[in-house]
Amino acid sequence: MVDDEQAMSRAEREVVDLCRELIAIDTSNYGDHSGPGEREAAEYVATKLDEVGVESRIYESHPGRSSVVGRIAGLDPTRPPLLLHGHLDVVPADAADWTHPPFAAEIADGCVWGRGAVDMKDMDAMILAVLRQRMREGRRPPRDIVLAFLADEEAGGTWGAQWLVDQHPELFADCTEAISEVGGFSLTINQDRRLYLIETAEKGIAWLRLTARGKAGHGSMVNDDNAVTELAEAVARLGRHTFPVQLTKAVRELLEEICQEFDIPFDEDDIESVVARLGPIANMIGATLRHSINPTVLNGGYKANVIPGTATAEVDGRFLPGMEEEFFAEIDRLLGPKVTREFIHHLPAVETGFEGGIVTAMTDALQAEDPGARTVPYCMSGGTDAKSFQRLGIRNFGFAPLRLPPELDFAGMFHGVDERVPVESLRFGVRVLDRFIDLS
The missing domain is CATH 3.30.70.360 (Alpha-Beta Plaits)
Structure with a gap:
């Protein structure tokens, strides 16, 4: 019998290492021009894309404030591209408050621990893992995918998404839909039912x-x-x-x-x-x-x-x-x-409807991996880089799919201490994202 580890896709195995390596790069954003670590993280992402033949470019809005943008050709060039975006910066962390050092990226109790584990290097890693595997296997997406790994989201995106939308709108001009963070996570109702909250x-x-x-x-x-x-x-x-x-x-x-x-x-x-x-x-x-x-x-x-x-x-x-x-x-x-x-x-505030083919794709991808899944829309109290991409007329959704243990205080870990993401949730997210890309 093939054991569970052997049965996993390469992306499922790789996503944990990608997440840990990203967390280990201290990209703390102190709200000034310094952006320590963002350039290193951008170079890391660009290298990972280059290894599988995805061309990308690093855009620097200010010394050290670096974002990566790339594009993967899809099967149908007449369809508008799908934008997948995530930010590389994190809020600062005081190691004295943490059970495990915030930038050590340790695995303990079945979780990857560290600043950025849920906000949002988990999603960055899932995107990279899925697309790296697809490129190795020659599986082109149904439509073009535009990738953006961004600086400065934690201070409002001035040196990241806002700057790119202002200075290089042509990179995203033909995109009509986007997915990113703070959505797609589960809320357990009972053993057989989970609501997955999609940020609209x-x-x-x-x-x-x-x-x-x-x-x-x-x-x-x-x-x-x-x-x-x-x-x-x-x-x-x-x-x-x-x-x-x-x-x-x-x-x-x-x-x-x-x-x-x-x-x-x-x-x-x-x-x-x-x-x-x-x-x-x-x-x-x-x-x-x-x-x-x-x-x-x-x-x-x-x-x-x-x-x-x-x-x-x-x-x-x-x-x-x-x-x-x-x-x-x-x-x-x-x-x-x-x-x-x-x-x-x-x-500005952001709002779009909970309908259309992209919502169906999210729902179908989740239910294929979790038959007890039911998708529901929700409004986020905070903000993301969706606020910048909305200015280009792009419909934005929070969809970083994670099936979570019922007892995990997921929302409390955003900007909190002891931030961590279950290893199995990362692997679940990889499977869902891969299906979603095929369905979208």
Whole structure:
């Protein structure tokens, strides 16, 4: 009898090593120009593609901020290409907080551990493993595939996807659909049923700098025009504000499916009780029920006995698709007339429908590997490089397929400690992606 290891495809065996090697390259993104490791990671990817005959080019938006773009010819050149994209950078990690060193890429308890294991060097590795095997075997995809491994996603994509879309839109101009991260992962309902959440929407991003101006003076004097006081009150209003629940199409469809699976009524007046049933991903889905605004940085003054003339704060705002105007109207009401705002970073919301041949391909590929799979759309509370590619009219989906153990807090590992991905989930993802490419 052939053992399990021998029965695996080469891609299934290779994906674990690819994931570990990518994690071992420290591509921490500190939000500045430095981008340590991104050039090394880009060269690694380009080499892996070159080994199997895929031509690619490294694009550098700023010294060290490197992205890789390549293209594989499909069987039908009349069809628009499919874009597969992933980012190479990761958020920083403090090794003192981790069970295993964040860049050691160790295998323990059946998982690959390390920063980027789920965000998103797992998907980068799956894409590479699948396409390397297909190229070795001479299996061309049904249509052209455009590959993009990108810099700077963790700081908004300024030096990665945004720069490429601005400076080299011709690389993606004929693409109509794209898949990338934060979708396709399983939510276990019971032993025989798993929902696979496909990202079809993302909240928009508004990182804002707030400024209050007042009358500077000596700290011992009475001052009724104190910038710090004005700012503090505005920040408190924002931080304590709860926006009303507003169900977008993707969120409504997800929650209706969940109610059906749990055989409970869909009660729009008590929707948060439905979300509470989702276990580890409840926080992530709960954040898509409404707009949000969170104070993150406060600055004001330079000496205890000096009242400053200005004080500033920074806040992280996220708005629902199709509701940006009303979000900012409420922010301005809460700030009041004496506090101004400016953008640190402003990216649009993303939304597409859960229909079409690409959705059918995702569903069929998943069900072929997991007969208990059911695909559902969802809205992501964070942001991805989909925000940049949307500007070119590309439909974006989060589809990095992983069948996960029910007890794994997958959502909590994004930007968290002890990030890890099960080895078997990586191999599952390889099989699904390979089928998906054939069906898409």
